[in-house]
Amino acid sequence: MNDEAILERLQEIMADVFDEDDLVVTRDTTAEDVEEWDSLSHIRLMVAIEREFNVKFTNAEIESLESVGDLVDKLKAKTS
């Protein structure tokens, strides 16, 4: 899956988890930019991503994420 496709699916998942239908995310989006993105919804987000992409993250990987772009790169590495 290419970056574009991953980002598109992520946007859909995040719209769902944060319950914000018109959410737009880019590689540069961080938790700061999304009002609903707090530590609790972050857990739900990780769970939803693991389910949708059928991958598992280590906690170290999750802690190292700084932006949506990092997430795209991790997912790309795990799904290819």
Next chain:
Amino acid sequence: MFREMSWLPAAPADIRDQIKALGAAASAGEADSAARLDRIATYRLDESQLSKLGRIALSSPIASGHLAALKIGLIGDGTLSLLAAPLVGSGVRHGLLLDVMVGHYNAAVQQVTDPNDPLHTSGLDMVFLGLDRRIMGLDDPALAPGEAEARVEAALARVKMIVAALKPSIRGPVLVQSLPLPVEALFGSYDRVEGGSPISMTERFNQSLVEMARAGDIVLVDIGRLAATIGAEAWDDPRHWHASKLSFAPDLIPLFCDIVARTIATVKGRSKKALVLDLDNTLWGGVIGDDGVEGIVLGQGSSTGEAFLAIQRMALNLRERGIVLAVCSKNEEATARIPFAEHPEMLLKDQHIAVFQANWTDKATNLRAIAQALNIGVDALVFMDDNPFEREQVRSALPAVAVPEMPEDPAHYPRIIAAAGYFDTVTFTAEDRERAAQYQANAERASMLASAGDLSSYLKSLDMVCTIGPVDRLTRPRVAQLINKSNQFNLTTRRYTEQELAAMESDPRLHLVQVRLADRLGDNGIISVLIARDNGDTWDIDTWLMSCRVLGRDVEQAVLSHLVEAARRAGAKWLVGEYLPTKKNVIVVDHYAKLGFEPAGAAGDGGTRWQLPLEDYRVPDLPMNIIDSVLSVSREKAA
């Protein structure tokens, strides 16, 4: 099956859009949105979808009409706030509108010891106490002499303290979860032998919880067993404990919430009462109309035949504990009955089936007829059918009926019924054991009436015996059950716990009686409860309720004659009763008028007040013998 929640139909591909559309429809107040909400709740949803559904239910008025509104506290160990929103969505699936208040993180003890905490002041109905052995000090070995006992005692003391502190401020019980066993053994198999291993301590703690549940102090939610069923390893994901202090793997949130919601519904008396069975390829292999009684597959010697035997055994076991069995099949009735009478391997016999609907009408119509014959709501039915078409027809016509998805192989049928937990209970009384026979007798009475025609001679032919007795330690559990479950024939719908009843029994100004009814078809057990307060010249009826199983049998006349006599003996001149309307008790709107009471103005909440001058009352002819152990009188039925 448990883990995947396979009894629920998979959500359709457009579920996201469906939920979104429901949200819009609900806030616009569209008329069909309640039915759509119910329908979507029956799907297998993930935690985000459940949360969304819950938000829709809470934020729009559509849900309040048909769901039972309850305030629930969610307190305990670890991150419970992740469970709050999906719990609301799971509640919808079980007919509940849950207003969930989440406790502060790991602060249950602090909160319950503060009398001004919202947990005490919000009028909660129930509290769920979630536990984690890592917070409770049961996760590290306790190998010094006496240390293990002390640790388990301390963990238990904390739970008991929380439960005791909450009791006075909540209406219902505290639900407490048992603990999953840790995955990582310290000594291997020897962990079970060594009392100080985390596994041994956890088991001992769970056993103590069971004893608390047995004593009626808590309602147990057996998460420990559920985790074992799914597999401790799949249950317990240390990644999520370390990252977010979530006690179990987050993909199990929908299951966890379903079990909690299911238990809450059970406490509210909303569990299922009857299992309705299809016949061909559900109770036996093959089609009786085509294959004949020799051709159907059932019994020892073939693996398929044994699988169907196991299904029948499951049904019989459920009947044994009070679940009513009925048949709903597209067949000629005479043909459909042949295996029950003639097949030597059939475990289910005619006498086990309360209502037998075999015809060519659609199944939803037949399920309605079954519910009517048993005098229960369609929402008390579980319908088991191997045919996906029939399941879908019933689901869309009657979303209130529970229709489990069935696995490919009939060998798995009993397990799917168990996994769905439709018949989960929080008590088991002698009445429950008799219930299947009682409902069955009811259905027979209904068909006798249809042939007898004349009601009063029919009632006399039943040889009814009505027994009126005090509420005491032995009868209290069933009386409390009736007080908390009866919605229809219930004049005031006041709920009392067993503890409150115990206190009321010893109040000399309160008159509490329970009423049993037996007839030649069976004993209905305790079916009516009356609570009146002696206020000198008047006796005020606080509670009058009756099980709808015995509607139309003049039991209320018998109860009134008792009450009049008791009030007269105390020197009273008037009986005063109230009707307080709810969504469900319209059936008794004319109760007092029918019994000869005069209107006496309005009561609170749109209700009515009624009075009966005692000197005018004459006991009518009643079609039953009355044995009244409270007043020490007995009366023969009218000739």
